[in-house]
Amino acid sequence: MHPLLALKTLLLACACLLMLGCNSSPTAVTVEQLLKTGQSWTGTPYTWPDGKPEFTVVKITLPANTALKWHTHPMPNIAYMVAGELLVETEDGMHKTTLKPGQVLPEMVNTSHRGTSGKAPVELIVFYAGTPGMPLSH
Template identity: 75%
Template sequence: MHPFMALKPLFLTCACLVLLGCKNTPTEIKVEQLLKADKSWDGAAYSYPDAKPEFTVVKITLPANTTLKWHSHPMPNLAYLVSGELMVETEDGIHKTTLKPGQVLPEVVNTSHRGISGKAPVELIVFYAGAPGMALSH
């Protein structure tokens, strides 16, 4: 069994807690699947690094009308858009998509891309499934 598969339930539980938050006295428990993907948004299949798993979750805030530098990620990751609107495009110009609040983007791996915020600031939470010592982006 691949080492990441054993941690899949833990990762999903942590992701749900971060995304849904915790309430002191919930009146009902609601679980809503936001994404299930084995491919990134450009259609490329995912594979995990052959190493001990290490998950990283970051919150990124972009000012309005901001263009990120071209970059790539060496591991699978997911971005959940909390607020604003984010257009994402690959450097080759072939793929482009726009993310709206509440949507999840299965990020591209080893493909140069960038994000561009709209007229409002953007807040997103990104979940990285990497390994110790791996940079989150290049």
């Protein structure tokens, strides 16, 4: 068989296998609740900002061995850890927690805190629930 014809036959066979695999349907839809709360991780109840709601979702990548600046958030927000390990602490030193991949953290509102990455870079997705024009942090 000519090498070009053999390559075409191989590619056609791979395409057919991929199509067969793609046509398989999932056996069930699954839903896993990651978090349901009305308070931050320190136990402080959330209040909703006045005005029309505006949701913002950001992906944050933090290099290894890096501390964020102390900051606050004026609105409720939730962080989902994708990769790495992140120590989260309040500026007053009263609260500390460590996040690992797959964990969810309901962040604090108007309480100074920061995150510090470990030996590996950190990747997290943060969902903010504010109002138009409201800054995500101070």
